[in-house]
Amino acid sequence: MPETSKPSEPSEPPIVDQISQLRHRLRELEMELELEQGNDEETESVNGLSLSEYKRYGRHMVLNGIGLPGQRKLKSASVLVIGAGGLGCPAVQYLTATGVGHITIVDGDTVEVSNLQRQILHSDAKIGMHKALSIKEASSHINPNVTIEPVLQAFTTQNAQAILESSQPDVVLDCTDNPSTRYLISDAVVIHNRTSKRATLVSAAATGYNGQIITLCYNDQAPCYRCIIPRPPPVQSITSCADDGILGVVTGTLGTLQATECIKLILGLHNGESAMTVYSALASTPFRTMRMRSRKHDCYADGDQAFDKKLKSVQDIDYLAFTGAQTCGTDLQLSDDNEISVEDFMALRKASDLIIDTRPPVEFGICHLDGSDNIPITNLLKDTLERQPDLEDVRRTTYVVCRRGNDSQIATDVLLKKKYTNVKNVKGGLARYSRVDKKFPLY
Amino acid sequence: MSVTRNLKVEFGGGLEILFNDQRQLKITLSADGRNPNVRDLIKKLADEHIQERKELFVEGETVRPGILVLINDCDWELRDELDGELEDGDLVVFISTLHGG
Numbered sequence: 001m002p003e004t005s006k007p008s009e010p011s012e013p014p015i016v017d018q019i020s021q022l023r024h025r026l027r028e029l030e031m032e033l034e035l036e037q038g039n040d041e042e043t044e045s046v047n048g049l050s051l052s053e054y055k056r057y058g059r060h061m062v063l064n065g066i067g068l069p070g071q072r073k074l075k076s077a078s079v080l081v082i083g084a085g086g087l088g089c090p091a092v093q094y095l096t097a098t099g100v101g102h103i104t105i106v107d108g109d110t111v112e113v114s115n116l117q118r119q120i121l122h123s124d125a126k127i128g129m130h131k132a133l134s135i136k137e138a139s140s141h142i143n144p145n146v147t148i149e150p151v152l153q154a155f156t157t158q159n160a161q162a163i164l165e166s167s168q169p170d171v172v173l174d175c176t177d178n179p180s181t182r183y184l185i186s187d188a189v190v191i192h193n194r195t196s197k198r199a200t201l202v203s204a205a206a207t208g209y210n211g212q213i214i215t216l217c218y219n220d221q222a223p224c225y226r227c228i229i230p231r232p233p234p235v236q237s238i239t240s241c242a243d244d245g246i247l248g249v250v251t252g253t254l255g256t257l258q259a260t261e262c263i264k265l266i267l268g269l270h271n272g273e274s275a276m277t278v279y280s281a282l283a284s285t286p287f288r289t290m291r292m293r294s295r296k297h298d299c300y301a302d303g304d305q306a307f308d309k310k311l312k313s314v315q316d317i318d319y320l321a322f323t324g325a326q327t328c329g330t331d332l333q334l335s336d337d338n339e340i341s342v343e344d345f346m347a348l349r350k351a352s353d354l355i356i357d358t359r360p361p362v363e364f365g366i367c368h369l370d371g372s373d374n375i376p377i378t379n380l381l382k383d384t385l386e387r388q389p390d391l392e393d394v395r396r397t398t399y400v401v402c403r404r405g406n407d408s409q410i411a412t413d414v415l416l417k418k419k420y421t422n423v424k425n426v427k428g429g430l431a432r433y434s435r436v437d438k439k440f441p442l443y
Numbered sequence: 444m445s446v447t448r449n450l451k452v453e454f455g456g457g458l459e460i461l462f463n464d465q466r467q468l469k470i471t472l473s474a475d476g477r478n479p480n481v482r483d484l485i486k487k488l489a490d491e492h493i494q495e496r497k498e499l500f501v502e503g504e505t506v507r508p509g510i511l512v513l514i515n516d517c518d519w520e521l522r523d524e525l526d527g528e529l530e531d532g533d534l535v536v537f538i539s540t541l542h543g544g
Binding site: 085086088176179212228229233236244246278283290291 | 455456457466494495496498499507508509510511513516517518520521536538539540541542543544
């Protein structure tokens with residue numbers, strides 16, 4: 001029966017309505033109370049922490065070695081995080097949650113979709129946003145008590161000392177992705193420590209299934225990055241996440257370890273020994289920690305030599321030239337006869353032509369051109385002098401492709417030496433191809 | 444008289460690719476009239492165990508820049524680097540430094 005036609009009760013509304021009204025009033029009162037208490041908790045400070053902070057951090061404040069003094073150290077600490085990517089995201093996530101008071105994040109990049117499988121503070125909706133701003137926003141949802149200072153620039157020789165000067169960090173986390181910046185950060189920290197409050201450097205890196213972390217510059221006898229790796233590795237040995245892949249949880253593990261080192265350092269729980277921890281996700285013993293050398297007495301940055309013989313300013317060094325990074329990308333200067341644009345390749349290729357794809361088999365399996373053969377560059381190089389192709393092959397028109405058009409130049413060169421007469425490197429590789437053929441996957 | 448040492452060798456940071464994707468090797472190393480050292484080990488690995496791109500492992504008689512050498516979990520600088528003598532059962536780890544992130 002519809003309610004309207006019910007005979008009206010003059011005295012009391014139906015019991016169901018009464019309950020509903022009471023519930024509503026109860027909720028209102030609860031919210032009022034929450035608001036009152038909440039305000040109190042936010043504003044009422046006891047020994048340097050608000051009441052809500054005692055609740056928030058209680059689970060780790062009860063640990064031996066932390067307590068109230070430890071939490072106050074964390075709250076007054078300053079941490080400089082350079083790189084807001086695969087390492088920086090998990091590091092900042094935990095530092096924020098733990099209540100590290102001031103975090104400066106330096107990164108000039110914006111969020112791309114290919115970052116999201118590992119850079120876990122960014123998200124789909126933030127594609128195109130500055131990474132440092134994206135982290136600031138994500139952190140504010142985790143813990144509003146933490147001050148995040150985003151710097152929307154890359155860390156360079158021009159701004160390095162100024163950023164260290166203004167943030168006065170207790171700890172610097174190197175969360176970058178290339179050797180040039182790693183040397184720059186270490187040198188800048190060594191120079192900064194000559195005149196300012198000491199900053200300890202925690203440097204981590206990850207590629208593929210592997211990661212490494214080392215804590216540097218924590219006292220006068222501790223090594224810097226240059227002490228450990230005095231000369232940069234050759235360019236051809238350097239791998240990047242873009243080219244060689246990275247499993248998201250591996251950067252997650254290393255970034256989390258960086259946050260752990262950072263918290264230990266702030267709390268004074270670090271044992272003050274140089275050790276490097278190496279993580280190999282696929283190894284039977286995935287973690288290994290090794291005792292490393294102390295400061296090198298002949299190190300160019302923090303050695304014992306007279307002041308005028310050692311590094312004075314990061315602006316005196318061309319870090320890209322030092323690590324050979326400016327020679328990145330291959331240009332073998334093949335003749336015009338042996339190069340072809342993607343557009344011409346698409347227009348001219350015939351069914352009888354040979355297409356050699358020099359990528360590793362796993363990448364060939366992700367996507368490849370119909371009718372192409374997979375001969376990985378490593379196999380081609382191995383075969384250089386061993387096997388000669390048959391005559392029919394060497395006369396066919398042969399196109400060589402790879403992911404970005406670097407390895408395919410080397411392969412073209414190898415094939416020419418093997419007496420192939422008509423070989424063409426497809427310039428820009430499959431990355432370029434996918435911009436013309438919109439249905440071809442770009443990974 | 445030759446002195447022989449049985450060693451365990453491990454590779455990390457992607458160096459295993461140069462050694463046919465083997466992460467661990469058992470190596471028997473000998474030297475005439477003296478104890479075998481790390482220099483001997485690097486030479487043996489380069490001569491007998493790498494098929495291609497040796498330059499990604501060695502430079503002259505030592506490892507290329509960016510490879511860390513650890514003997515029984517200690518930086519080799521704490522044990523005389525190339526001249527460090529090896530004992531039976533020593534674990535020598537070669538690790539390529541990484542830069543991604």
